[in-house]
Amino acid sequence: MNASQNQEAPPVIEPAAEAFVEIRNLWVTYGNVLAVRGLSFDIPKGEVFGFIGPNGAGKTSTIKVLATLLKPNAGSVRIGGVDVQRNPQKIRRMIGYVPDFFGVYEDLTANEYLHFFAAAYRIDRDKRKQVVADVLALTDLSHKTDSPVDALSRGMKQRLSLARVLLHDPELLLLDEPASGLDPRARIEMRELLKELRNMGKTILISSHILHELSHLCTHIGIIEAGQMVAEGSVNEIYRQLDLKRLIHVQVRNLDDAMLEKISAIPGVASCQQGSDRLAIQLREGELAVEALHQQIVGLGAQIYMFQPEAMDMETAFMKLTEGKTA
Numbered sequence: 481m482n483a484s485q486n487q488e489a490p491p492v493i494e495p496a497a498e499a500f501v502e503i504r505n506l507w508v509t510y511g512n513v514l515a516v517r518g519l520s521f522d523i524p525k526g527e528v529f530g531f532i533g534p535n536g537a538g539k540t541s542t543i544k545v546l547a548t549l550l551k552p553n554a555g556s557v558r559i560g561g562v563d564v565q566r567n568p569q570k571i572r573r574m575i576g577y578v579p580d581f582f583g584v585y586e587d588l589t590a591n592e593y594l595h596f597f598a599a600a601y602r603i604d605r606d607k608r609k610q611v612v613a614d615v616l617a618l619t620d621l622s623h624k625t626d627s628p629v630d631a632l633s634r635g636m637k638q639r640l641s642l643a644r645v646l647l648h649d650p651e652l653l654l655l656d657e658p659a660s661g662l663d664p665r666a667r668i669e670m671r672e673l674l675k676e677l678r679n680m681g682k683t684i685l686i687s688s689h690i691l692h693e694l695s696h697l698c699t700h701i702g703i704i705e706a707g708q709m710v711a712e713g714s715v716n717e718i719y720r721q722l723d724l725k726r727l728i729h730v731q732v733r734n735l736d737d738a739m740l741e742k743i744s745a746i747p748g749v750a751s752c753q754q755g756s757d758r759l760a761i762q763l764r765e766g767e768l769a770v771e772a773l774h775q776q777i778v779g780l781g782a783q784i785y786m787f788q789p790e791a792m793d794m795e796t797a798f799m800k801l802t803e804g805k806t807a
Contacts, residue, residue, distance in 0.1 A: 576645025635666025
């Protein structure tokens with residue numbers, strides 16, 4: 481086994497950060513199939529951890545262990561210092577788990593659905609009405625309180641599933657493919673909701689293959705393949721690890737050969753190519769921030785009328801780090 485090598489691969493989470501989720505040497509098997517192979521990582525309290533990997537990589541198996549729905553074959557898992565296997569009931573009061581299917585009862589209204597689960601969570605009867613109203617408002621579903629669940633759009637059903645797990649105010653949210661199958665507008669709405677939950681101090685683990693969405697939302701990312709972690713860290717740390725470069729499109733009014741040469745010589749600029757109407761600059765962000773590049777170009781006397789960084793391409797990182805293997 482070379483799992484220990486994967487466990488020690490940089491970058492690692494700062495040891496000073498308070499680890500709220502601790503996974504150590506986790507193994508999960510289904511018969512002869514090794515779904516998770518010696519997986520280890522931490523999630524600091526209040527962080528949003530993006531769990532990236534292809535289908536069959538071990539993401540859902542890991543989340544099910546955290547959600548007390550699956551017993552691992554080996555390893556230890558702790559949430560808030562509580563052992564998941566030894567104290568499953570306590571863990572269930574600390575977490576909110578949204579699987580990759582809706583799990584809604586379509587013959588109920590949104591209000592009835594949430595009241596049912598508020599009772600299941602043993603929320604005091606005199607508090608349920610306000611709690612349900614609060615989570616409906618948070619998920620922007622107040623106007624759908626009396627609508628049958630069956631009549632809700634896919635995006636609204638997904639938000640209702642999230643409202644359900646927020647009823648008991650969990651400390652940790654486990655979200656398995658929360659944006660799967662949603663249209664672009666619904667994905668944006670879900671992303672904004674998750675940002676709000678992050679701002680509320682929730683610790684969140686998001687499993688997804690929509691890499692671009694996670695790169696804008698997560699504070700840390702772990703890329704898993706064949707049950708093993710192949711890279712872990714902040715988005716920028718992963719890009720520095722892979723020496724990926726940010727592409728920036730710039731239009732300069734007073735561009736000439738001398739200006740082009742000066743821009744090309746800026747430390748951190750990997751290349752600067754002149755196109756028909758703009759410059760295409762490849763930037764090593766580990767050496768120079770995008771904002772600092774703008775300041776440097778202006779400092780050279782350039783008259784910038786367009787400065788457009790491209791979004792970091794998580795797909796490129798994923799393809800460089802993985803080989804398309806499953807567990």
